[in-house]
Amino acid sequence: MTEKIAVLGAGSWGSTLATVLVENGHDVKLYTNIQAQADELNEKHTNEHYMPGFKYPEKLYATTDLEEAVDGADAILFVVPTKVIRLVAGQLKDILAKTNARPLIIHASKGLEIGTHKRISEIIMEELTERYAKGIVVLSGPSHAEEVAKKDITLITAASNDIEEAEYVQDLFSNNYLRIYTNDDVIGVETGAAFKNVIAIGAGALHGLGYGDDAKAALMTRGLAEIARLGMAFGASPLTFIGLSGVGDLIVTCTSVHSRNWRCGNALGQGKSLDEVVRDMGMVIEGINTCEAAYQLSQQEHIDMPITTAIYNVLFKGADIKEEIADLMGRDSRSEIIGHAKDIRRK
Ligand SMILES: NC(=O)C1=CN([C@@H]2O[C@H](COP(=O)(O)OP(=O)(O)OC[C@H]3O[C@@H](n4cnc5c(N)ncnc54)[C@H](O)[C@@H]3O)[C@@H](O)[C@H]2O)C=CC1
Numbered sequence: 001m002t003e004k005i006a007v008l009g010a011g012s013w014g015s016t017l018a019t020v021l022v023e024n025g026h027d028v029k030l031y032t033n034i035q036a037q038a039d040e041l042n043e044k045h046t047n048e049h050y051m052p053g054f055k056y057p058e059k060l061y062a063t064t065d066l067e068e069a070v071d072g073a074d075a076i077l078f079v080v081p082t083k084v085i086r087l088v089a090g091q092l093k094d095i096l097a098k099t100n101a102r103p104l105i106i107h108a109s110k111g112l113e114i115g116t117h118k119r120i121s122e123i124i125m126e127e128l129t130e131r132y133a134k135g136i137v138v139l140s141g142p143s144h145a146e147e148v149a150k151k152d153i154t155l156i157t158a159a160s161n162d163i164e165e166a167e168y169v170q171d172l173f174s175n176n177y178l179r180i181y182t183n184d185d186v187i188g189v190e191t192g193a194a195f196k197n198v199i200a201i202g203a204g205a206l207h208g209l210g211y212g213d214d215a216k217a218a219l220m221t222r223g224l225a226e227i228a229r230l231g232m233a234f235g236a237s238p239l240t241f242i243g244l245s246g247v248g249d250l251i252v253t254c255t256s257v258h259s260r261n262w263r264c265g266n267a268l269g270q271g272k273s274l275d276e277v278v279r280d281m282g283m284v285i286e287g288i289n290t291c292e293a294a295y296q297l298s299q300q301e302h303i304d305m306p307i308t309t310a311i312y313n314v315l316f317k318g319a320d321i322k323e324e325i326a327d328l329m330g331r332d333s334r335s336e337i338i339g340h341a342k343d344i345r346r347k
């Protein structure tokens with residue numbers, strides 16, 4: 001069945017997911033807030049800044065008119081950076097309020113809102129409410145646009161409280177190179193997605209400083225313990241963190257040269273300043289803002305997150321990475337057990 005899908009955000013991931021949907025036979029409109037990017041996509045079928053060298057299908061239509069993009073859409077996919085999710089959801093609400101439309105919302109962004117510490121599905125539903133959204137499905141897992149665009153094998157998760165909606169999204173995106181699993185733990189999937197970016201900055205920094213494989217494996221494993229601790233405090237199932245959106249995404253983001261978060265950490269480890277790294281990347285590095293949100297949450301909820309705190313100190317307080325590593329290694333000895341949410345708050 002051909003579905004009408006609006007994709008909001010034409011960066012590397014939004015334009016790639018839009019391409020998957022076009023190739024799966026759907027009628028897709030890609031919304032961007034930049035006219036030159038829409039023109040480039042429509043006329044040259046390229047998106048050089050975000051996906052250099054990649055050729056998009058001619059059927060992919062881009063527009064800067066949000067109303068045109070979402071007109072008659074069965075589903076609307078958000079793939080904008082976390083910091084503009086609320087803004088774009090508000091703009092969408094104003095448009096949907098003029099119609100009787102109540103599309104399914106999907107999002108594939110990864111982060112937490114600074115200040116409120118809300119997950120992306122919470123922000124979108126707070127703005128749209130059930131009046132304008134049939135439901136919400138989260139698409140997440142180990143997936144880099146550069147590899148999906150090449151039709152390399154990728155497996156991700158569609159998570160929703162409504163399993164039929166997750167299965168609908170599974171059908172929309174599934175093909176012979178992209179396999180989708182369903183999951184009903186929205187909190188676990190979204191927290192895993194957001195916090196792995198913070199740990200990936202740390203993994204990149206270790207690489208940039210020349211640390212070995214043991215150190216990287218240690219960071220990923222103890223990083224996952226922190227992610228699970230915070231996620232469980234939110235109400236996530238611990239098992240979700242050993243799935244695609246948990247350890248799967250942590251592995252890819254902590255090891256892939258495609259990862260903007262890993263590359264950010266690597267450059268910091270090599271001595272670049274955060275300002276330089278952000279300027280040179282020219283794409284979103286979600287782990288920076290998420291680190292701030294995660295640090296604030298750990299303080300507010302009294303959850304022990306030593307690695308996140310060390311990365312926060314480096315990013316926001318100008319701390320020396322090697323000194324932060326020495327402090328982490330010098331902490332009191334402890335048990336490895338992650339524990340349940342009720343046991344993990346600091347006394
Ligand atoms: N790139 C990837 O491989 C993956 C990215 N993600 C997530 O997807 C989200 C988006 O990431 P990318 O596409 O990589 O980012 P990007 O940095 O490549 O592109 C972001 C896009 O958002 C657009 N944008 C910014 N503000 C906007 C607004 N107000 N209205 C409309 N568009 C706006 C920008 O013009 C740009 O095209 C992030 O949360 C990221 O963590 C998730 C999985 C894979």
Ligand SMILES: O=C(CO)COP(=O)(O)O
Nearest residue numbers: 141142143258259260261
């Ligand atoms: O989420 C991603 C991989 O699953 C993309 O990671 P980066 O944002 O670090 O490139």
